[in-house]
Amino acid sequence: MEGQTPRGSGMSMKIIYFMINGKLERAEFRADCSATEVKELFRAAAEAEPHHILKMYNMSGTVVNISPRLEANSADSCYRLEVVASDLQSVAMPPELEKMECRLHQLERKVIEDMAKTPEIICELKNQVESFKKKLENVEHLGWMGLLREGNHRHSKAPPKARASHLSVQEERLRVRMKFLNMSSLQVTEEVREHLKTPTFDNWQWEEAEMLVLLQVMYTDLDFLTAFQIEPEALQNFLFEVYCHYNNIPFHNFQHCFCVTQMMYGLIWLTDLRNKLSRVDLLIMLTSALCHDLDHPGYNNVYQINAQTDLALRYNDISPLENHHCAVAFGILAKPECNILKNLSNEQYKLIRGGMIKCILATDMSRHNEILNKFKAMQPVFNFTNKEHKEVLMKIMVKVSDISNEARPMEVAEPWLDCLLQEFFNQSDTEKLKGLPVTPFMDRDKVSKPSSQTSFIRFVLLPLFTELTKLFPCLEQHILEPVRRALEYYSDMEKATKEEEGAKP
Ligand code: 5GP
Ligand code: MN
Numbered sequence: 001m002e003g004q005t006p007r008g009s010g011m012s013m014k015i016i017y018f019m020i021n022g023k024l025e026r027a028e029f030r031a032d033c034s035a036t037e038v039k040e041l042f043r044a045a046a047e048a049e050p051h052h053i054l055k056m057y058n059m060s061g062t063v064v065n066i067s068p069r070l071e072a073n074s075a076d077s078c079y080r081l082e083v084v085a086s087d088l089q090s091v092a093m094p095p096e097l098e099k100m101e102c103r104l105h106q107l108e109r110k111v112i113e114d115m116a117k118t119p120e121i122i123c124e125l126k127n128q129v130e131s132f133k134k135k136l137e138n139v140e141h142l143g144w145m146g147l148l149r150e151g152n153h154r155h156s157k158a159p160p161k162a163r164a165s166h167l168s169v170q171e172e173r174l175r176v177r178m179k180f181l182n183m184s185s186l187q188v189t190e191e192v193r194e195h196l197k198t199p200t201f202d203n204w205q206w207e208e209a210e211m212l213v214l215l216q217v218m219y220t221d222l223d224f225l226t227a228f229q230i231e232p233e234a235l236q237n238f239l240f241e242v243y244c245h246y247n248n249i250p251f252h253n254f255q256h257c258f259c260v261t262q263m264m265y266g267l268i269w270l271t272d273l274r275n276k277l278s279r280v281d282l283l284i285m286l287t288s289a290l291c292h293d294l295d296h297p298g299y300n301n302v303y304q305i306n307a308q309t310d311l312a313l314r315y316n317d318i319s320p321l322e323n324h325h326c327a328v329a330f331g332i333l334a335k336p337e338c339n340i341l342k343n344l345s346n347e348q349y350k351l352i353r354g355g356m357i358k359c360i361l362a363t364d365m366s367r368h369n370e371i372l373n374k375f376k377a378m379q380p381v382f383n384f385t386n387k388e389h390k391e392v393l394m395k396i397m398v399k400v401s402d403i404s405n406e407a408r409p410m411e412v413a414e415p416w417l418d419c420l421l422q423e424f425f426n427q428s429d430t431e432k433l434k435g436l437p438v439t440p441f442m443d444r445d446k447v448s449k450p451s452s453q454t455s456f457i458r459f460v461l462l463p464l465f466t467e468l469t470k471l472f473p474c475l476e477q478h479i480l481e482p483v484r485r486a487l488e489y490y491s492d493m494e495k496a497t498k499e500e501e502g503a504k505p
Contacts, residue, residue, distance in 0.1 A: 016070055017078035018056065020046050024078060035067045035202075036411050042066055048083045053205065055082045062187050063210065065195055065202070084207070104129065169248075177240055179209035185216045193217060196262065197269040199404070199478050202412050203259050211258045212239050218265045218286065227279045229343035238338040245294045245328055250422040252296035257289075259408075259416075263401040264289040271472040273397075276384045280348065281394060284355035287340075288398050291329035291356070292363050296321065299427050301364065306436045319364040326360040355394065362395035363402050371395050372464055379470055393471070400468055400479070406453070406461055406486040407479040413486065417449055424452075450494035457487040 016027045027041055042054055056064050057080040064070065064079065073079065108122050167175065195201055196214060206214065219225060219235055246254035264286055268274065273282065297311075304312040304320045311320040330353065333339050341349050362371055375392050383389050405416040424442035431438045441447055461483050469475045 014068070014070070014072045017073055017075045018042075018045075018081045019078055020081045024075060025081075026075075029068070031068060033068055035200075035409060038068050038070065039066050039411070042081060046081055046083050052083045053207070055084045055205070056080070057082070058189070060187075062189050063192070063206070064189065065192060065205065067202075069191075071191075173244055176209045176212070176243065180212040180240060181236060183209065183213045185213055185220055188213060188217050193221060197266050199263060199266050199407050199482070200409055200412075201262055201266070202409070203255055203262070204412065204415065206258075208243060208254060211254070212236075212243060215239050215258065215261060215290070218261065222265075222268070222274070222282055222286065223279070224283055224286075228283065228341070230340045231343075234338060234340050234342070237335075238332065238340045239290075241332045241335070241338050242290055242294065242329075245332065247296060247298065249296065249298035250426070251416070251419040252293045252298060252423065256416075257291075257293060259405065260292060260401045261286060261289040263404045263407070264397060266478075267397060267401065267475075270474060270478055277390065277394075280351060281355070281390065284352055284359060285394050285397055287329075287352075288356045288359035288394075289401050291332075292322075292325055292360050292398065292402060294325045294328040294332075296325065298423050299430070300439070301366065302439055303427055303431065303436070306431075307434065319361055319366075322361045322364045325363075326357055329356065329360070355391075358391060359394055359398045362399060368399070368460065368464075371399065372467060375467055379467065382471055396464070396468060400464060403461065403464075404479065406457060407465070407482045409482070410486070410489065417453065421447070421449065421452065448494075448497065450490040450497065453490040454487065454494055457483060457490070462487070 012031045013028055014031050016029075018025055018027065025045055027045060029038055029041055039054070042056070043050075043052075046052075046054060048054060054066060056066050056070070058064050059077055059079075070079075104122065104125055108118055108126075111119060111122060192214075196217065203211070216232075216235060216239060219230070224230060225232065225235065242257070243254050246252075246257050268282060268285070299307075299309075301312075301319065301321050303309075305317045309320070311324050314320070315323040333341060336342065341352060344352070361367075371392065375396050378389050378392060382393075384393075405413045405420075407413075408416075424439075424447070425444045428438050428442040428444060430436075431442075441452065462480075465475070465480050465483055469480050
């Protein structure tokens with residue numbers, strides 16, 4: 001292959017030509033190096049910061065995945081590398097705090113002139129301002145106190161979305177809509193389409209409009225458009241409305257919706273479910289994944305119930321969030337221009353509605369053991385044509401997709417954990433402020449990244465994924481092994497932290 005040269009040990013080197021800032025550059029890496037190494041190589045070439053998103057385009061302007069599988073090329077068929085998003089800004093400090101800091105500095109200078117050293121009291125004040133600044137950076141929910149300027153705070157340590165911070169939410173949505181409609185799913189290359197079918201897909205490389213195109217590809221490549229006579233325009237309107245109904249919060253946002261749907265899509269292909277379940281069942285599963293967290297407020301059911309929120313009142317404390325996600329989904333489908341189910345018979349519509357309600361309500365983690373135990377009991381005699389068996393399997397598939405971040409490559413999974421903990425900490429901080437019971441696994445004083453993951457993987461992920469793998473042994477390598485590796489990674493991290501603490505005087 002052009003651009004591929006054998007080197008010393010016989011290991012082939014890949015040579016990639018690409019343009020960055022108008023300059024032609026050449027990157028060389030071993031064909032067997034890791035995805036992280038390749039990404040770091042291009043990150044260095046682009047002089048990008050860790051929070052920037054890198055985008056690689058091929059000659060026809062399509063985004064290609066930055067991975068060791070990147071196709072080698074020549075100088076005249078070079079890729080184009082771009083740093084597309086860099087809206088990550090530090091938290092804007094409230095003006096009062098800035099003024100106070102400035103006054104403190106002036107005072108300090110003056111006192112030093114007189115006393116030749118900073119007095120204790122000023123050191124103390126400086127420490128207090130510093131610690132308050134740190135708190136502000138972490139405690140995003142203080143936005144409601146009017147301390148943070150709209151649009152200036154970031155939600156997660158994960159790569160930020162390509163969002164121009166001067167745009168209002170409405171303007172931003174319009175921009176995403178235009179970009180989405182101007183892109184055709186035909187522009188998505190075969191390579192990306194194939195990659196989309198695997199759990200190694202990296203969501204952080206794509207912006208919202210592109211994710212919408214990829215969702216469109218999923219519906220198209222599962223033949224839903226032809227099977228259910230879905231008009232492409234209705235699908236686009238539906239997907240766009242779904243995007244608009246996810247909130248800009250650290251974890252339960254549109255990116256999470258995309259990841260869960262993409263994992264479901266991957267599982268459908270990996271397990272060959274197209275030949276085991278009906279097309280209607282597949283539509284139910286994919287659309288449930290897409291809608292399963294619609295309008296999530298960033299505070300869980302326990303909070304809803306304890307704080308007696310409108311949602312808890314409306315749904316009598318029974319899975320308030322999941323009931324809401326599902327109701328929002330059918331609210332979107334009730335708009336004629338978004339109704340992807342409008343060409344179906346009443347009977348089919350009822351079937352799909354019933355199926356989606358069951359699947360979305362099944363994502364309430366307080367029902368985890370109930371559903372897993374049912375599935376376990378069916379396992380020895382599992383029958384794809386048995387209605388009850390099939391329904392439980394569909395719930396399990398949505399549940400697995402929902403909590404599948406740790407089945408992804410570490411560099412994709414770890415930023416998700418930062419997002420999750422940020423949302424957890426927001427909730428426990430609010431609980432403390434309001435005097436509500438504090439949810440222990442969300443308490444920033446009690447949990448850390450490793451402690452939160454080791455127990456979640458041991459007691460939730462492994463038992464669930466193992467059960468699904470019994471039915472589909474091929475999932476061992478795709479979801480079980482990465483989760484086992486994640487457990488090892490976080491166990492090592494936990495041990496190292498403990499040793500460090502033990503070594504402290
Ligand atoms: P969801 O709210 O996304 O529908 O349901 C999944 C729930 O499972 C999350 O809210 C969160 O509590 C938990 N969860 C999902 N993934 C992880 C993870 O990687 N680590 C931990 N500790 N909890 C998770
Ligand atoms: Mn979810």
